[in-house]
Amino acid sequence: MKKTDQTVAELMLDQLSLFGVKRIYGVVGDTIIGLIDALAKQNKIQFIAVKHESTAAFMASAEAKLTGKLGVCTATMGPGAANLLNGLGDAYADKAPVLAITGQAPSDKIGTEFPQYVDQQELMKPFASYSANLASPDATVELLQKAAQTSLGQRAVTHLSIPKDLFTMSASSKPRPLPNIIEGTSIFTENSLEKATAIMKTAKRPMILAGAGATFAIKEVEKLAELWGAGILTSLGGKGLFNEPSPNVLQGIGEGGNPYAAELFKEADVVLLAGTTWWPEGYVPNDARIIQIDRHFGKFEKGIPVELGIAGKSEEVLPLLLESLQGFSKKEDWVLRCQEIKEKWAQQNNQEGSTAGYPVHPSRIIRALDQIVAADAVLALDTGDVTVWTNRNFQQKDQTVLFSGYWRTMGFGLPAAMAAKLVNPEKQVVAVVGDGGLQMTLADLLTATRYELNITVVVLNNGALQMERDKINVMGKKEVGVDLTNPGFVKVAEACGWKGFRAEPETQLEYLLKEAFQTNGPSLVDISTAQAFFPETEG
Structure with missing residues (x-):
């Protein structure tokens, strides 16, 4: 190999850098040594070494969700690749653009009984919209281009497996940027809508259900709700999009949402879905006429009884609907009903947030966070009781909320918080986790230490998989395995180089959280949490 030649691994990094990739998350392994060597010799892309491959994929997924750009993770063949799957499942389910690069057996051993060999294209098939095995150095750029375009264009997971020997082979191709694709607006006019x-003009009891797809149309949703006389409900994906004081916002619906909004929603006669594919089972209006706006027409196939589907972006469609509805006479009695429900829930929410006692009620913890976190903070939620209590009692301002939406995996909170801090080092980042979820990625406390990530992890420590316990009890079944054997989280955190805090019976929560947030470095707050039955738990 001539000194001027690049290796395949070096070419890959130059190409990924042109795509805007800043970090690759992963665990060092035998079949990716060539890639690791190339990473060590350059400074355009940072390698973030984590303790478990699932954490690497979670972090890539969280970065992609936050930025809309390509998240990248890597692992060795066999068990390394398999360990990525949970995080790739999260990216797949929430349509985050993620590329997984895995090592593979040497070229002459593919398909043999070589240790750890598995057909990775079959392994990745459930999650990856595109998966290929690099067979020649000359195909490196072409495969990376296709993977990146697929991930970014379809909001999808893609995967490339690279035989161990190919990483160090000479590559004569040159990196090239992705084509500048000008995404034209969909052709909508007032007449076409x-x-x-x-x-919409037939509505006497209109309602808007908004999700993450309405991110760039917040003002339009609010203006439309005001003109149309509609209440605004949000899916979990819409958490954090609207400020709680916004006059028409009734908060979330479904498990963890505004408990009084469910019956109100059932009375709606016209429902507009803006940027959400989620439909709250058990809350469905009986005879409502339903209009759905979504960019991807295939999303209209999730069991929602849609009368009219509009394939487009909310920010393109809503201004035209707003214009067309000028002069609409909204029904004041319905507006008053919505306001009553908003105020009734606000009062109860405040009461729940003031619940006294020790162990501390989850609502009290969430209210303390609500009062203390920065207005532009990033909250990374784990899955479990913490998700529904946060959805129920956190009154959002302009915070960004990261969570595992459709995949709903435990263990997401800590990795997502670390990725968020790497992406937005200037912002306050708080992971809200349960004791069960944290233990799934506990070793990666050391990752935050290694990279000096100033994040705070708040642990709702109730000694149980409480959501599962509640569901078992609702179903009238016997329980086993829901009690947790927990370590001393403060001691573990301190052993990992973190600053640990523990809430005692006499502790003022807001003061303790402020102290943790002001720590220069990673901090953990362990709060003994009441095993409170979540009001809307279903079997």
């Missing part, structure tokens, strides 16, 4: 407008 005439049918939608006609349906």
Whole structure:
């Protein structure tokens, strides 16, 4: 190999850098040594070494969700690749653009009984929209281009497996940027949306259900709600999009949402879904006419009884609907009903947030966080009781909320918080986790230490898989395995180089959280949490 030649691994890094990739998350392994060597010799892309491959994939998924750009993770063949799957499942389910690069057996051993060999294209098939095995150095750029375009264009997971020997082979190709694709707006006019407008004008009890797909149309949703006389409900994906004081926002619906909104929603006669594919089972309006706006037409196939689907972006469609509805006479009695529900829930929410006692009620913890976190903070939620209590009692301002939406995996909170801090080092980042979820990625406390990530982890420590316990009890079944054997989280954190805090019976929560947030370095707050039955738990 000539000194001027690049290796395949070096070419890959140059190409990924052109795509805007800043970090690759992973665990060092035998078949990716060539890639690790190339990473060590450059400074355009940082390698973030984690303790478990699932953490690497979670972090890539969280970065992609936050930025909309390509998240990248890497692992060795066999068990390394398999360990990525949980995090890739999260990216797949929430449509985050993630590329997984895995090592593979040497070229002459593919398909043999070589240790750890598995057909990785079959392994990744459930999650990856595109998966290929690099067979020649000359195909490196072409495969990376296709993977990146697929991930970014379809909001999808892609995967490349690279035989161990190919990483160090000479590559003569040159990196090239992705083509500058100008994404034209969909062709909408007031006339083309005439049918939608006609349906909306029949409404006496309108409702808007908004999700993450309405991120760039917040003001339009609020203006439309005001003109149309509609209440605004949010899916979990819409958590944090609207400020709680916004007059038409009734908070979330479903498990963890505004408990009084469920019956109100059932009374709606026209529902507009903006940027959400989630439909709250058990809360469905009986005879409502439903209009759905979504960029991807295939999303209209999730069991929602849609009368009219509009394939487009909320920010393109809503201004035209708003214009078409000018002069609409909203029904003041319905507006008053919505306001009553908003105020009733606000009062109860405040009461729940003031619940006294020790162990501390979850609502009290969430209210303390609500009062203390920065207005532009990033909250990374784990899955479990912490998710539903946060959804129920956290009154959002302009915070960004990261969570595992459709995949709903435990163990997401800590990795997501670390990725968020790497992406936004200037912002306050708080992981809200249960004791069960934290233990799934506990070793990666050391990752935050290694990279000096100033994050705070708040642990709701109730000694149980409480959500599962509640569901078992609702179903009238016997329980086993729901009690947790927990370590002393403060001692573990301190052993990992963190600053640890523990809430005692006499502790003032807000003061303790402020102290943790002001720590120069990673901090953990362990709060003994009451095993409170979540009010809306279903079997």
